[in-house]
Amino acid sequence: MKGRTKVLALLLVLAMSVPVWADEARDFFKVGVITSLSGSLATGGNVTKRGYDLWADAVNAAGGIEIQGKKYPVKLFYGDDQSEPAQGASAAERLATQEKVDFVLGPYASGLTLAAAPVLEKFKIPMITGSAESPMIWKEKFRYTFGTIPPVNYTGSAPINTIAGLNPKPKTALILGSNDTFSKATAEAFQDAAVKAGIKVLKFNIVPSGQDLIPYLSAAKAMQPDLIAFGGHDEELIKLVKALNQINYTPKALLMHYGVTEPAFIEALQKSADQVFGASVWTESIKTKGEVLWPDAKSYADAAMKAYNVPADYTQAGSSAAGIAFQMALIKINGVPPLDEKKRDELVDALEKLKVNTFYGEIGFATEGQFYHANVGLTPLTIQIQNGKVVVVGPDSLAESKPLYPMKAKK
Amino acid sequence: MSRKYLLLILSFGALLAVPSVIHDTFFLRIITEAILWIGLAISWDVLAGYTGYLNFGHGAFFGIGAYTTALLMKLCGWSFFLALPFAGLAAGALAVIAGIPTLRLKGAYFAIATWALSRAIQQVALVMDITGGPDGMRLPTFLHPDFFYYLMLGVVAAIFALYWFLLEKAPFGLKVKAIREDDQSAMSLGLNPTWIKLQAFILSAVPTGILGAIYAYWITYIDPASVLGDLVTDQAVVMAVFGGLGTLIGPAIGAIIIYLFKTYFWAYLSDYQVLYLIILGGVIAASVVFLPNGLWGTISGYLQTRNAVKQKPVPQEKIDKGVHHV
Amino acid sequence: MSEPLLQVNAVTKTFGGLHAVFQVSFHITPGEIIGLIGPNGAGKTTLFNVISGFYAPNKGQILFNGQDISGKPPYKLAVLGIGRTFQVVKPFAGLTVLENVIIASFARHPKRRQAEQHAWMILETTGLADRANAQASSLTLAGRKRLEVSKALALEPTLLLLDEVVAGLNPTEADRTIELILSLRDQGITILIVEHIMRVIMNISDRVVVLNFGQKIAEGVPRDVAKDSGVIQAYLGEAPQ
Numbered sequence: 001m002k003g004r005t006k007v008l009a010l011l012l013v014l015a016m017s018v019p020v021w022a023d024e025a026r027d028f029f030k031v032g033v034i035t036s037l038s039g040s041l042a043t044g045g046n047v048t049k050r051g052y053d054l055w056a057d058a059v060n061a062a063g064g065i066e067i068q069g070k071k072y073p074v075k076l077f078y079g080d081d082q083s084e085p086a087q088g089a090s091a092a093e094r095l096a097t098q099e100k101v102d103f104v105l106g107p108y109a110s111g112l113t114l115a116a117a118p119v120l121e122k123f124k125i126p127m128i129t130g131s132a133e134s135p136m137i138w139k140e141k142f143r144y145t146f147g148t149i150p151p152v153n154y155t156g157s158a159p160i161n162t163i164a165g166l167n168p169k170p171k172t173a174l175i176l177g178s179n180d181t182f183s184k185a186t187a188e189a190f191q192d193a194a195v196k197a198g199i200k201v202l203k204f205n206i207v208p209s210g211q212d213l214i215p216y217l218s219a220a221k222a223m224q225p226d227l228i229a230f231g232g233h234d235e236e237l238i239k240l241v242k243a244l245n246q247i248n249y250t251p252k253a254l255l256m257h258y259g260v261t262e263p264a265f266i267e268a269l270q271k272s273a274d275q276v277f278g279a280s281v282w283t284e285s286i287k288t289k290g291e292v293l294w295p296d297a298k299s300y301a302d303a304a305m306k307a308y309n310v311p312a313d314y315t316q317a318g319s320s321a322a323g324i325a326f327q328m329a330l331i332k333i334n335g336v337p338p339l340d341e342k343k344r345d346e347l348v349d350a351l352e353k354l355k356v357n358t359f360y361g362e363i364g365f366a367t368e369g370q371f372y373h374a375n376v377g378l379t380p381l382t383i384q385i386q387n388g389k390v391v392v393v394g395p396d397s398l399a400e401s402k403p404l405y406p407m408k409a410k411k
Numbered sequence: 412m413s414r415k416y417l418l419l420i421l422s423f424g425a426l427l428a429v430p431s432v433i434h435d436t437f438f439l440r441i442i443t444e445a446i447l448w449i450g451l452a453i454s455w456d457v458l459a460g461y462t463g464y465l466n467f468g469h470g471a472f473f474g475i476g477a478y479t480t481a482l483l484m485k486l487c488g489w490s491f492f493l494a495l496p497f498a499g500l501a502a503g504a505l506a507v508i509a510g511i512p513t514l515r516l517k518g519a520y521f522a523i524a525t526w527a528l529s530r531a532i533q534q535v536a537l538v539m540d541i542t543g544g545p546d547g548m549r550l551p552t553f554l555h556p557d558f559f560y561y562l563m564l565g566v567v568a569a570i571f572a573l574y575w576f577l578l579e580k581a582p583f584g585l586k587v588k589a590i591r592e593d594d595q596s597a598m599s600l601g602l603n604p605t606w607i608k609l610q611a612f613i614l615s616a617v618p619t620g621i622l623g624a625i626y627a628y629w630i631t632y633i634d635p636a637s638v639l640g641d642l643v644t645d646q647a648v649v650m651a652v653f654g655g656l657g658t659l660i661g662p663a664i665g666a667i668i669i670y671l672f673k674t675y676f677w678a679y680l681s682d683y684q685v686l687y688l689i690i691l692g693g694v695i696a697a698s699v700v701f702l703p704n705g706l707w708g709t710i711s712g713y714l715q716t717r718n719a720v721k722q723k724p725v726p727q728e729k730i731d732k733g734v735h736h737v
Numbered sequence: 738m739s740e741p742l743l744q745v746n747a748v749t750k751t752f753g754g755l756h757a758v759f760q761v762s763f764h765i766t767p768g769e770i771i772g773l774i775g776p777n778g779a780g781k782t783t784l785f786n787v788i789s790g791f792y793a794p795n796k797g798q799i800l801f802n803g804q805d806i807s808g809k810p811p812y813k814l815a816v817l818g819i820g821r822t823f824q825v826v827k828p829f830a831g832l833t834v835l836e837n838v839i840i841a842s843f844a845r846h847p848k849r850r851q852a853e854q855h856a857w858m859i860l861e862t863t864g865l866a867d868r869a870n871a872q873a874s875s876l877t878l879a880g881r882k883r884l885e886v887s888k889a890l891a892l893e894p895t896l897l898l899l900d901e902v903v904a905g906l907n908p909t910e911a912d913r914t915i916e917l918i919l920s921l922r923d924q925g926i927t928i929l930i931v932e933h934i935m936r937v938i939m940n941i942s943d944r945v946v947v948l949n950f951g952q953k954i955a956e957g958v959p960r961d962v963a964k965d966s967g968v969i970q971a972y973l974g975e976a977p978q
Contacts, residue, residue, distance in 0.1 A: 037681075040636070078681055085637050086630050087677070090440055094678060097437045111547060114632040118552045136546055179537055180545045181634075206544075208534070582843050582852065589829055589840045596827035599789060600888060601815035601844035657831075 029065065029074045029330075029337045031056070031323075032095035032104040032125070034116050039083025044108040044315065048131050050308055051319025052076065052105045055327075058293045058303070058320075065327050067334055074323075081107055085115035092119035101125065102339040103347065105322055106145070108315070110134035110181055117142045124341050126348050128326060130319025134181055138372045144344075146351055146365050146373045148318040148325065149281060150380070152182065152231075154371055156189025156257070157196070158380035159279045162394030163227060163253050164197035166405045170226035170252050172200045176216060176240075177231035178209045186231030186257050186279075199227060210236070214243050226252040234259040238268045245272060252406035253277060261383060261390050263311055273385045275407045281378045282314040282360055283390055286398060290359035292324055300359040321360035328356045426564055436556040443556070443563045443629070445670045450567040450622045451643060452650040452662035453574060458615040459648075460656030461578055462608060463591035464514070465522045467644055468529030472502040472616040474639035476623025478536060481548040481633055486541070491553070495624050502620025503613050505532075510612040514605060526644075533639035547634025550627055559629045566625065570618040574659055577614065587611050588657075653698050655705025664707050740803065742767045742927050743788070743896055748797035750780075750787050757783040759951040760797070765896070770918070770928045772942030772959070774935075776971055779948040781931045782824055785898055788929070789821040790814045801896070815844055820894030822885040824901045824931075828873035835860065835869040837884055841891035856891060863887045863917060879910040886917065897921065899930040903937050915941060939963065947971070 033052050036045030056074050064071035077099045079091025088107060095101045096119065104120060106129030107113045113132040120127050121144050128146040135151045163170060173194050177187025184206055191204050202223045205216060217240075220228070228251045230240055237259045244250065259265055260278025282288075284301035294300040300320065304312035329335075329350035335343055355364045355377070364377030382394030384403055393403040426446075430439060455469045476498035483494035513524045536542045578584035586607055589597040594604040627633050646669075647662075654665020669691070676687035702709045741764035750758040758780040765771050773781050786792045788799055793808035800806070806814060811821075829837045838856035839849075846852040860866040863883050868876065873884060882902050889897055899918070903911045915937060922928055932938045938945060939959040947955040947962060949971040955962050962968055 080677060080681060082677070084642065085632050085634075086444065086626070089630055090437075090444070093437045093440050097435055098678075111632060111634050111637065114547075114549060115630055118554055118631050121552075122554045134546065136549070140549065181547075184545060206538075208537070580849070582847065582849055585832070585836060585840050586843065588832060588836075592829035592831055593827045595791070596823065596829065596888070597840070598791075598811040599815060599821050599823075600841045600892060601812050602840075603810070603812045 026337055027070075027072055029072055029103075030099055030101040031074050031076050031326075032079060032092075032099065032101035033076050034079045034081055034088060034091045034095065034104055034112070034127075035107050035131075036083045036109065036112065037078065037080035039081075041083040041109050041112075044131065045081075045083070047313065047315045048105075048108045048319040049078075050304070050310070050312075051130050051316040051321075052323060054300075054304060054307060054316075055293070055320040055323030057307070059323070059327065062293075065330055067331055067336055070336075072337055076105075077101055081112045081116070083109070083112070085111055088112035088115040089119050092116040096120065096123040096125055100338070102335075102337055103127065103326055103344070105130065105319065105326075106147070107132055110137055113137055113145065113147075114140070117145045120144050124344055126326075126344055126351065128322040128351070130322035131315045133374060134185065135370060136181075138366075138370060138374050141372050144348060146322075146325070146375075148321045148360070148363060148375045149315070150371060150374045150376055150378060152185045152257075153189045153192070154374070154376065155279060155281055155378075155380035156186055157193035158394065159255050159257070159277055159382040160190055160193035160197055160199075160229070162382035162403065163255060163277060163405075164194075164199060166253070166403060168252075168406075170199055172202050172223070172225045173227040173229060174202055174216075174220045174223065174225040174251075175204045175229045176213065177206045178233065178236055179206050180209055180233075182258065183209075183231035183233065183236075187229070190229040190231065190255070194227070194229070212243075213240050214247065217243050217249065218247055221247055221249045227255065228253075229255040231257055232259070234262060234264065237265060241269050241272050241276065250407050250409040254407060255279075260385065261313060266385060266388055266390075270388075274387065275404050276385050277393075277403070278383045278385075278390075280314050280381045280383050280392075282317045283381065283383060283392060284312065285390075285400060286361070286381070286392060288359055288361050289357055290324075291357050292327065293320075294359035297359050317360045321358050321363060324358050324360075325351060325354060325356070325363050329354055423568055427561075430557045430560055439556045439560050441671075441674055443560045444674075445667055446563045446567050447622060447626065448646065448650060448666040448670045449663045450563075450570055450618060451647040452654065452666040453571060453659050454615050454619045454622070455644075455647040456651040456656055456659070456662045457574060457578065458611055459651060460658065460661075461584065461587050461591065462611040464608065464612075465518070465648075466525045466612075466615065467522045467648075468509075468525035468527075468532075469615070469619065469647055470639060470641065470643035471525075471529035471532045472505060472619035473623035473626070473643045474529075474532065474536070474633075474635075475501045475505055476620030477627035477633045477638040478542055478548070478623075479620070480624040480627045481550050482541065484550055484628075485548060491624075491628050495621060498624035499617040499621040502616040502623070506612045506616035507609065510609045511605075514608040514612060529639070529644070533635050536635040536639055543634070545635065547632060547637075550631050550633070552631050553628065554631075559625070562625060563629075566618075566621060570621075571659060571663070573618075574614075578659070583607075583610070649695060651705075653695055653705055655708030655711075658707060658711070660711075661705050661707035665705065668706070740767075741765060741800075742802060743929070744800040745784075745788065746798050746800065748784070748787055748794045748799065750783055750792055751795045756951045758787065758794075758948075761948065761951070761953045762797075763946050763953065763956055765927055765929060767895075767927050768922065768925065769943045770922055770930060770941055772938035772945040773929060773931045773948065774933075774938055774945060775948035775954075778950075779971075780951040781948055782900060783951075784948070785821065785900055785929075785931065789819060789898055815892055815894075818892075818895035819898065820889035820892040820896070821898035822882075822889050822900050822902055826878075826881045826885045828876070828881050828884050830872070830874040832873055833870050834865055834873055834876065834880075834884055834887075837873050838887050838891050841888040844891070845893050859887050859891045863890065864913070879906050882906065882914070883917075886914075890921070894926060896927045896929065899928060901931055901933065903932055903934055911937070 035048045036042050056076050060073045064073035079095050081088035081091050104127040106127045108131045110132040113129050121142050126144050130148050133149040133151045175191050177183045237256045255277040257279040266273045286297050288297050301312050332350045333346045352367050362377035365373050366376045381392050383390050384393045392400045458464050458466050479498045479501040480494045483489040590604045590607050650665040650669050651662035655661025743765040745763050747760045747762050787794050790809050790811035798805050798807040838859050839852045842852035842855040846855050903914050945959050945962045947968050954967045955965045
């Protein structure tokens with residue numbers, strides 16, 4: 001029982017009803033974009049938006065997606081999830097029922113993806129997220145949800161293995177992680193890989209985000225761990241390096257993720273950033289060959305810089321790659337807009353079978369197991385800061401330089 | 412008086428009919444969420460406007476209800492309707508545990524204490540393995556827009572009716588207001604302020620926990636940020652204050668206006684989204700300055716004055732008989 | 738001699754080392770009007786607060802109808818039959834006059850309907866019935882003092898503690914209030930009244946208790962107390978009333 005203005009509100013809502021157009025033929029693709037354009041995750045959300053926009057602009061610059069001789073441009077329809085799961089679900093519902101989009105480019109964060117996925121599953125609209133990668137998503141086995149970035153428990157072992165292969169082999173490790181989904185998973189992945197590689201984990205701690213790390217590090221200094229590995233974000237990574245300088249301890253190797261590849265990291269730490277290891281699935285300099293749009297990593301990086309004056313990171317790259325995956329799959333099924341339910345189902349099948357080389361690396365989604373519908377085509381990279389530059393040092397097949405090890409004390 | 416009832420019943424009837432008329436699941440979702448916010452705004456107002464205590468940790472009741480439901484459904488395999496009352500119970504238990512020490516505090520101290528408590532609860536959810544920590548929890552998927560619409564409408568209507576009865580009709584409402592106005596005088600008249608405040612706290616908490624349960628099942632994903640963060644409290648406060656504290660219709664109107672306004676901008680004017688925040692902030696600031704009783708408070712105050720002017724003084728016979736309807 | 742309604746036995750109330758009330762003893766028999774006087778700061782309001790449960794005595798006891806009520810909270814005493822007014826009036830400002838009294842009526846009439854009827858009766862007694870639907874905040878001081886009395890009356894108390902209900906009123910209003918107090922006594926309510934206005938106290942009290950610096954310095958019929966040298970001494974140096 002509500003007030004009289006509830007009646008007014010009802011009228012307002014009815015007035016807002018957008019008339020439902022019949023599914024007429026159109027000569028462009030309606031692409032839904034669900035990501036965090038506002039709220040606490042807006043920074044990351046905007047990274048994905050840049051990636052999606054870059055793809056759409058590049059496709060449209062070429063006239064559109066070419067299917068059977070005809071070109072179909074793409075039009076993006078944004079749904080801001082406002083960093084709230086309820087709004088993520090609402091955005092999905094709106095894009096599905098009001099805009100009737102053909103497919104969706106997905107959210108920055110895993111929580112929002114988990115909220116939007118069931119809705120898109122119900123309407124049978126495929127979604128590829130260029131950023132979210134938590135194992136929680138793939139565990140649910142949503143048929144209509146894919147991701148171009150593999151989960152951190154798939155990529156986190158690579159840098160540990162690279163470091164474990166160095167001479168003299170690190171024997172002990174201190175592993176820390178910030179208490180947020182991504183960082184915690186990263187730390188756990190590091191721990192698993194370290195144990196498997198025969199490195200003794202002296203201490204493993206998940207700490208509340210933003211907490212002062214000096215107490216942990218001071219205790220660690222006594223244990224003299226060869227390797228210190230940390231899962232965290234941007235500011236936290238910078239603080240950790242500074243903290244290590246403060247307590248005057250230099251491990252043989254320092255590994256951190258995610259943020260080592262960010263320009264801000266090097267800017268803030270200058271010489272202290274040198275020799276720090278990080279993880280990535282893509283850098284501007286890796287030797288990839290793209291079948292469509294951008295022939296290699298560098299051309300993408302240049303295009304991104306030109307468009308936004310901000311260096312592209314792997315999340316942005318992954319987002320553009322998501323668009324490419326849809327593009328290639330649509331060509332394979334002759335998917336002409338508007339896509340009906342049957343065609344969208346075919347699109348999912350095509351995505352599952354997809355194997356394409358892009359500027360981003362290989363895209364190949366797993367079709368079973370714990371990485372279901374995550375992109376396992378990529379090769380996880382170990383990177384290191386050398387002379388103020390991000391350099392790939394592992395695996396050997398993609399290394400641009402030898403790792404600098406052990407770490408020299410800075411003074 | 413009966414005109415008010417009639418309007419409320421008509422509105423409820425109209426809302427009941429909506430899913431038969433509007434089949435668009437997006438609009439159903441919008442109205443479902445608007446109704447959720449009505450529930451959150453009025454439940455916050457029970458303690459704030461009626462009792463005079465500002466609970467800046469109100470969201471904790473919502474989050475506890477959500478997590479209780481997720482845990483019972485996921486870990487114990489319970490059905491939603493079995494878990495639902497326990498969500499309310501959990502929130503009620505929290506109200507008792509938190510209320511006994513904090514309701515003795517005055518004004519700002521109570522606000523700070525409840526806010527701090529809700530932060531602590533969020534931290535607990537962040538570090539416990541059983542709640543999934545920062546990863547949150549998923550609930551079994553059950554996407555039926557009509558089901559959640561009727562559920563939300565029915566529950567919020569029941570909450571509204573309960574509050575209406577207890578706070579506007581039954582002696583409890585006047586007792587609560589007495590405590591708000593002057594608890595010393597109230598004590599001298601036989602009222603136990605701590606007990607009454609605690610009852611109001613529980614009355615504010617239990618429905619909020621139930622709403623958290625519905626939210627969890629509806630959205631299928633919860634995490635400490637979304638259900639134990641600041642958003643629920645902040646929005647409920649703004650809606651209730653804007654609509655008018657100390658009434659039920661005030662926060663309901665505030666919830667509807669602010670939610671629909673915000674959603675309209677988000678859905679149809681997303682390019683100007685930043686503008687929405689500026690406008691909303693300006694409107695709220697202006698309303699606090701110019702309409703301290705809120706939108707509905709001001710409107711009803713105006714109507715009351717207009718009616719009072721028309722009202723004749725109470726005739727002597729009526730006073731003698733001791734019979735009079737307020 | 739009837740059993741005392743109220744017995745104050747050597748009550749002491751201390752605040753951080755300072756005795757606000759020190760070993761005060763007296764009793765009130767049913768049907769009496771007892772005046773409590775003394776210079777400013779003598780401890781009258783503190784004593785009121787102890788008797789009405791707002792403070793617990795540090796030493797001594799309060800017996801009501803033979804029952805020890807020392808330290809019992811005010812809301813329990815209200816139910817037992819003790820009503821009080823506050824020196825600085827405490828209306829429920831945001832509520833109507835009628836609602837103020839309805840709330841007080843709940844103590845004896847838990848149901849809304851009966852409470853409302855009772856409230857109307859009380860308002861008629863105290864002469865506020867025509868202002869029933871007015872906001873309590875809109876009353877003049879005289880109205881608020883009468884509202885204060887109405888609320889205490891609605892409890893149907895056996896013992897009524899009146900704290901300065903006449904001060905600040907003009908002569909007409911003051912006389913009306915005195916009439917009201919006397920009629921209440923006629924209805925069988927025992928009254929303990931604090932007043933600065935001597936002619937009021939001396940005219941209506943059966944007995945008078947005098948406090949100074951927290952201690953009882955005199956007790957007796959008004960005529961005798963007025964002649965008491967200690968009382969006169971206490972009031973010398975005080976501005977004449």
